[in-house]
Amino acid sequence: MGLFSKFKAGLAKTHSKLVHEIKRIVTRSPKLTGDSLEELEAALIAADLGMAVTQQIVAAVKQAYESQGTTGHDVFAIARTEVEKNLSSNNPDLLKAPSGPTVVSIVGVNGTGKTTTAAKLAHLIQSQKKTVLLAACDTFRAAAIEQLKLWGARLKVEVIAGAYGADPASVAHDAVTAAQARKADYLFIDTAGRLHTKHNLMQELQKLHRVIGKQLPGAPHEVLLVLDGSTGMNALNQAREFHKAVPLTGLIVTKLDGTSKGGMVVAIQKELGLPIKFIGLGEQPDDLQPFDAKQFAQALFEE
Ligand SMILES: Nc1nc2c(ncn2[C@@H]2O[C@H](COP(=O)(O)OP(=O)(O)OP(=O)(O)O)[C@@H](O)[C@H]2O)c(=O)[nH]1
Numbered sequence: 001m002g003l004f005s006k007f008k009a010g011l012a013k014t015h016s017k018l019v020h021e022i023k024r025i026v027t028r029s030p031k032l033t034g035d036s037l038e039e040l041e042a043a044l045i046a047a048d049l050g051m052a053v054t055q056q057i058v059a060a061v062k063q064a065y066e067s068q069g070t071t072g073h074d075v076f077a078i079a080r081t082e083v084e085k086n087l088s089s090n091n092p093d094l095l096k097a098p099s100g101p102t103v104v105s106i107v108g109v110n111g112t113g114k115t116t117t118a119a120k121l122a123h124l125i126q127s128q129k130k131t132v133l134l135a136a137c138d139t140f141r142a143a144a145i146e147q148l149k150l151w152g153a154r155l156k157v158e159v160i161a162g163a164y165g166a167d168p169a170s171v172a173h174d175a176v177t178a179a180q181a182r183k184a185d186y187l188f189i190d191t192a193g194r195l196h197t198k199h200n201l202m203q204e205l206q207k208l209h210r211v212i213g214k215q216l217p218g219a220p221h222e223v224l225l226v227l228d229g230s231t232g233m234n235a236l237n238q239a240r241e242f243h244k245a246v247p248l249t250g251l252i253v254t255k256l257d258g259t260s261k262g263g264m265v266v267a268i269q270k271e272l273g274l275p276i277k278f279i280g281l282g283e284q285p286d287d288l289q290p291f292d293a294k295q296f297a298q299a300l301f302e303e
Pocket residue numbers: 108109110111112113114115116117138141144191192193194254255256257258279280281282283287
């Protein structure tokens with residue numbers, strides 16, 4: 001499947017709801033009266049595009065109608081253009097350290113998809129013929145280490161792990177040592193789920209980053225926050241709080257395949273200005289896509 005087909009398939013729920021709603025609105029009232037503009041606004045908000053972007057789209061539709069008279073088709077094109085505009089500053093490329101392993105710390109609240117995403121990233125790097133290691137730094141949740149080891153066995157990626165209850169920072173330290181010894185290109189660190197409101201757990205994460213930063217200057221080179229796409233605007237708060245505690249370099253939004261609120265990606269990028277690096281569109285290793293603004297906008301609003 002090509003990249004765009006994957007975007008389209010993964011975002012099908014959001015797409016079909018949006019397109020269905022917009023068609024219903026413009027078919028019933030092709031002239032887009034005040035009432036139908038309000039309905040358009042409601043449909044965009046329901047897809048979690050956020051107030052700012054929604055109002056931008058509605059204003060652009062209104063303006064187009066006033067200046068040239070608009071048809072249903074134009075609404076889709078206008079929405080696409082506006083969404084793309086809001087995402088255009090986004091740079092999804094993973095950083096590469098100038099020398100030595102690039103260390104990527106994967107953080108987020110419980111259950112957002114961190115472990116699965118770490119495995120998917122390892123798979124992606126492998127497919128680029130680069131070498132990769134995984135670090136099992138969730139030493140807290142039962143079965144978390146086995147979960148990552150299973151992924152490692154499935155993908156044939158080495159997993160550096162410690163014992164349950166071990167200090168995650170010491171496991172991370174071991175993993176960096178291993179990554180340096182193996183001359184690995186990338187090391188992905190799977191961390192335990194933690195609530196952004198739990199001060200001691202955020203300190204634990206700061207310590208982990210501090211320890212590997214001393215060991216390997218520049219590490220972690222990327223700190224990626226994994227957000228569950230179906231949690232809607234609550235994700236914004238999570239991102240703000242994590243960013244305060246451990247400066248983030250980017251975001252990954254998962255589970256977009258299971259929600260009709262995929263517009264939250266646009267709202268989040270607009271609000272936070274942090275790059276969306278990848279989106280998760282399923283549970284398989286291949287279901288992680290580097291974020292592409294143009295294709296994302298198209299996948300949401302293609303008629
Ligand atoms: N449909 C779908 N499911 C996903 C995606 N990403 C992760 N999942 C599923 O979400 C569930 C939780 O994923 P994990 O990777 O264990 O989440 P986690 O953040 O590591 O969880 P904790 O370590 O407990 O905090 C699993 O069943 C995954 O298969 C996605 O993009 N789409």
